[in-house]
Amino acid sequence: MEQTKALNALEPFLALSKSATSPRAAADLVTRATSAPNTFLFSDLLQTPAVQNLTDSEYASHLVLLQIFSYGTYSSYKSTQGLPALAEAQATKLRQLSLLSLARDRQNLSYAALQDALDLPGSREVETLVISAVYAGLLHATLDPARAAVQVASVAPLRDLAPGSIPDMATALKIWADRCTTTLSGLELQIKEIRTTAAARQREQRAADEKLQQLMSDSQEGTGPRKYELPNMTRDMMARRGFNKRSVMDVGNLVDNDSMDVDESEEEKKRASKRKL
Template identity: 65%
Template sequence: MEQTKALNALEPFLALSKSATSPRAAIDLIRQATSAPNTFLFAELLQTQPIASLASSPDADAKAAHALLRIFSHGTYESYTSTPGLPSLSDAQTVKLRQLSLLSLARDRDNLAYGVLQQKLGLDTHREVEELVITAIYAGLINGTLDPARQTVQVTSIAPLRDLAPGAVPQLAATLKVWSERCTTTLGGLEAQITQIRQQAATRHAEENKAKAKLDKAISEVDEKDLAINRAQDAFLRPKNWQQRAQNMESQGGELMEVDEPLGMDDQQMRRSKRKW
């Protein structure tokens, strides 16, 4: 959204560049474009023929104006102050160049301390640093907060409102390649860990099934042994009880003694036959 807004703000100056046939007109156009609000991208203006021709102009002012526009495009306030022969800046140009410089500096957290920003942006006090950061936030250039206690700026996001410097594409491609390789390595490590975890889970599942089968087998064997013991006890106790009852009946003259177990059908028939005798 901010990028679209900045491109739309530059459109009138791109249209005016077609009629800037003289170096003086082109220089004045640069001054207007760098002073106007919401103009933060200047690569297209640099590529227009009237502006590009200033770089090879014999006029020193024309060359200086072209160099100034390049600084607004991808330079910083520090590079402006270190380059001799550049035109002086108006108040609006000074604020804008410092805001653009803040965009570049905000990519590195080490640059966000009040003292570092004060030095690199040519400011006199920490209060001026805070005021500049606030204007950048309201302009939509950055999102962040001030941390006066720690004397630093906490930046959470940066608007894509800086042009790429000449020769920056190969460096950017190299950086992206390194990042891509790191991502590939990280993904490979994650996939290896996932595979290992799945193998461990499968091994645990197999061991659990094996242990369960072993337990079920042991329980089944115990049940079979208990059943065999019960059958053996029944087979051993039944004849003994029958003989004891028969002896008791004979000793009592045919009277049936009380026993612990109830009489079955065979016992009742035997009692009837005894009584008939």
């Protein structure tokens, strides 16, 4: 939305560029375009023949000024000699546009760093500039006076690409893509290891359950060890034979129940003998 609004604001100046046949008229057009409200994109105006013809004229500095408004910063304006003086509206706009470029790096967003980069006298002026940029729709940000920093959530796509910046952007994107590929490979390896471990545990659990079922079946049918022989197998011995904790407890409960049955039978026999006497 902000980009469309900025392009619409530039349209009248693009139309006027067709009638700007002299370098002085083209220079005046640059001044008016950079001073007007809502004009934040200047690449189309920068490419017009009238503005490009300023290169070899006495108004070449206006061409450089428009380039700075297009993709430069306030610091680059201050460090370039021979540029036209900025009106208050132009200075505010260039600082706002510079804020968009500085927001790419969080280290640039402290009050002290912004005050230095934007040539502002104090923290209050930094906050005022950020608020004006937010109300202009240039970025979404909040002020953090406690930390003396600006927290930027997003910026509007209102900065043009400087000549020769595409290869650097491509390199940065490639580094980011390689990092993502490495991270995904690591995650896939971890997932594979987790699945392998889970499958091994399931196999061990099934084997232990099968051993327990077989032992219980043999005991009930009389083909295996007798029930009263089961206590001879300690819990440690059963664990070494592949029984898990739950299986050991199940067998223990089974043995306890059988032992109780044997004790009850012997007690009944003793009582019957006493009655006969």
